[in-house]
Amino acid sequence: MASLAGLLVEAGHLVTGSDERVYPPMSDQLARLGIVPFEGYDPENISKANPEMVVIGNVIRKENPEAQEVMRRGIQYRSMPATISEFFLKGRVPIVIAGTHGKTTSSTLAAWLLKSCGLDPGYLIGGIGINSGRSYALGNDPFFVVEGDEYDSAFFDKGPKFLHYRPQALLLTSIEFDHADIYRDIGHIISSFEKLMEILPPDGLLVANADDENVRKVTKLARCRVVTYSVEMVSDYRPDNVKATSAGTSFGLTGVGRFTMPMWGDHNLSNATGVLALLIESGQDPDKLAKGMADFKGVKRRQEIVYESRGVTMVDDFAHHPTSAEMTINSMRFRFPNRRLWAIFEPRSNTSRRNVFQDEYVRALLKADRVIIARPYREDAIPEDERLDVDTIAADILKGGTDAHAISSTDHIVEFVMRGIDTGDVILVMSNGMFDGLCDKIIEAIGKRKIVVDRNTVKPTKVPK
Numbered sequence: 001m002a003s004l005a006g007l008l009v010e011a012g013h014l015v016t017g018s019d020e021r022v023y024p025p026m027s028d029q030l031a032r033l034g035i036v037p038f039e040g041y042d043p044e045n046i047s048k049a050n051p052e053m054v055v056i057g058n059v060i061r062k063e064n065p066e067a068q069e070v071m072r073r074g075i076q077y078r079s080m081p082a083t084i085s086e087f088f089l090k091g092r093v094p095i096v097i098a099g100t101h102g103k104t105t106s107s108t109l110a111a112w113l114l115k116s117c118g119l120d121p122g123y124l125i126g127g128i129g130i131n132s133g134r135s136y137a138l139g140n141d142p143f144f145v146v147e148g149d150e151y152d153s154a155f156f157d158k159g160p161k162f163l164h165y166r167p168q169a170l171l172l173t174s175i176e177f178d179h180a181d182i183y184r185d186i187g188h189i190i191s192s193f194e195k196l197m198e199i200l201p202p203d204g205l206l207v208a209n210a211d212d213e214n215v216r217k218v219t220k221l222a223r224c225r226v227v228t229y230s231v232e233m234v235s236d237y238r239p240d241n242v243k244a245t246s247a248g249t250s251f252g253l254t255g256v257g258r259f260t261m262p263m264w265g266d267h268n269l270s271n272a273t274g275v276l277a278l279l280i281e282s283g284q285d286p287d288k289l290a291k292g293m294a295d296f297k298g299v300k301r302r303q304e305i306v307y308e309s310r311g312v313t314m315v316d317d318f319a320h321h322p323t324s325a326e327m328t329i330n331s332m333r334f335r336f337p338n339r340r341l342w343a344i345f346e347p348r349s350n351t352s353r354r355n356v357f358q359d360e361y362v363r364a365l366l367k368a369d370r371v372i373i374a375r376p377y378r379e380d381a382i383p384e385d386e387r388l389d390v391d392t393i394a395a396d397i398l399k400g401g402t403d404a405h406a407i408s409s410t411d412h413i414v415e416f417v418m419r420g421i422d423t424g425d426v427i428l429v430m431s432n433g434m435f436d437g438l439c440d441k442i443i444e445a446i447g448k449r450k451i452v453v454d455r456n457t458v459k460p461t462k463v464p465k
Contacts, residue, residue: 001057002026003124003135004080007088009033010138016049018042018066023434025128025300029135043069051075055083062155079154081164084124089144089166092122095278096165098148098196099173099209100189101324102271106173107147108299109275114143116292117284121145127318130297130304150192152182160192169205170196171278173271175214178321181350190214197221207278209270210235229277231270237277239269244334257286260294263303265331303331307443311423313339316439320349320432322357326364328430333367336426343368344413344438346431347388348377354386361388362396368428370420371397371404372413377433410436418445 002022005015006029018038022030030037038045046054046069054070054077061067070077078086097107104127111123112131122139125147129135148162148170175193177186197218200206204224209215210233219226228235239251241258248262249269253276261272272293279289298304307314313336319328325345332341343365347353352361353376365371373390376382390406397404407413417427429439 001055001080002030003126004055004084005030005035006033006134006136007084007122007124007138009035010136011087016051018045021434026135029128041066046070046073046075053077055080056154056156058152058154058161060155067155079157079161079164081153081161082157084146085164085166088122088124088138089146091142092144093142093168094165095121095143095145095169095171095282096148096162096167097145097171097173098150098162098193099171099215100150100176100178101321101327102173102267102274103147103149104318105268105299105302106171106271106275107145109272109293109296110171110278111137111145112296113275113279113284113289113292114141114145116295117279117288119143127299127302129299131295148196150189151179158182160196162196163192163199167196167200167204169207169278169282170200171207171274172196172215172219173209173274174212175218176321176323177356178351180354180356186214190218193218194221200224205278205281207274207281209274211270227277227281229270229273231266231273237273237280239273242269246335249334256280257290259290261296262294263296263298263331264334265327267327268331303328303335306439307446310446312421312425312427312446314427314429314439314442317428317430318432319345319430320347320352322360322364325361325430326367329364329367329428332426332428340369340422340425342370342372342417342425342427344372344374344417344427344429346374346377346433346435346438347390348431348433348435352432353377353379353382353388355388358389358393359396361393362400365393365404366397366400366402368402371402372416373404373406374410374413374435375406375408410438410441413438414441414445417442418449421446 008015018041041064043065046066054075056077057080097103107125108129111121114121120140122144123137125135146165148165150160152158153161183189200222202223206222206224206226208219208228210228210230229237242251250260252258301316301318304316306316317328319325376388379387394404394406
């Protein structure tokens with residue numbers, strides 16, 4: 001929604017909005033746009049703004065007082081994806097990045113690489129690229145990159161967002177169960193991606209991850225040209241001679257060339273390969289793509305180093321699905337070998353607060369050396385029999401040989417970290433929200449206390465295969 005607000009401002013519209021709370025990095029982007037959101041929802045906000053049109057996000061329920069006021073007054077309203085489609089995709093070539101994992105990083109990389117090729121693409125992404133400092137652009141060239149989410153569009157439009165985007169080219173990274181608040185099971189999710197396959201035009205392009213079984217299943221429905229990529233399986237684009245160093249990962253693509261990226265881990269290797277396949281098949285110059293890849297700085301809150309001093313490194317990451325958490329932890333192993341890794345996780349999303357992934361979180365977090373799991377965000381909003389049991393998760397991780405604790409408040413988490421932190425430690429904080437400012441609180445606490453050097457408590461770790 002903040003990205004859409006930026007596009008609308010850039011297109012010349014006067015924009016305001018309401019939210020319960022906004023936080024960095026999107027709050028900073030809104031401030032630069034001169035947008036000061038109303039805090040909280042009140043029918044008076046509609047009167048004050050006097051809008052010609054209202055965009056209603058998918059977190060808003062029909063009972064929301066502002067939504068009720070919009071309908072009472074007969075003001076025209078639309079969902080976010082319908083607005084994007086109507087205002088920004090007509091007459092463009094939509095490049096849609098879809099899948100359970102990797103959408104934001106892949107979309108940001110695709111937009112950056114198109115710019116590196118001398119183009120001026122439009123884009124709308126759910127995260128802020130570090131290179132550009134923004135998550136949106138109108139652009140002047142035909143290409144428009146949009147992050148295609150499978151979550152529903154609005155209370156009045158329960159279909160997935162990506163069905164509004166009319167993709168001419170589609171990158172499909174993965175299909176896994178998620179969004180347990182709106183999807184019954186994996187079959188229900190697959191049905192949404194099957195609909196996405198059906199709207200691809202015959203002259204379009206589908207770039208599909210051959211390593212993902214569910215992706216392989218749905219691609220059979222596509223009527224357009226299909227190009228595959230992978231890290232493990234035989235495919236049209238597959239990296240070879242992969243080398244990871246402290247500077248990043250380098251790899252070759254047979255018949256194309258060699259690429260270097262300042263990212264680590266198989267999931268980032270897969271994302272990069274998919275984006276390269278998409279853009280090479282769209283006619284872009286591999287040499288320009290290679291230069292752009294080497295200069296890519298990533299996305300805010302996606303494995304972003306927010307503190308590095310006094311022998312301690314802190315990484316802020318958006319991971320909330322157990323697969324994302326596991327991939328992020330593995331990536332930290334590649335990036336910081338032989339250093340003790342803390343994983344601090346807040347269950348905050350509608351799915352992560354539920355017990356559907358109870359065992360999966362145990363397996364994912366076991367990969368760290370020390371684990372702290374917070375109480376689920378607003379856990380009282382989740383029925384008790386559906387609620388994630390963080391105490392049991394911590395106990396199961398401890399049984400698996402990794403030190404783990406369920407801690408109720410951020411202040412207590414900070415206190416626990418300060419008692420055990422050591423030179424050489426890497427602190428990975430994972431949450432898809434603000435986590436009550438935990439990163440800033442730990443950084444402030446580190447600045448006030450002496451770090452004990454060479455306590456010899458670092459547990460030997462291995463870089464995952």
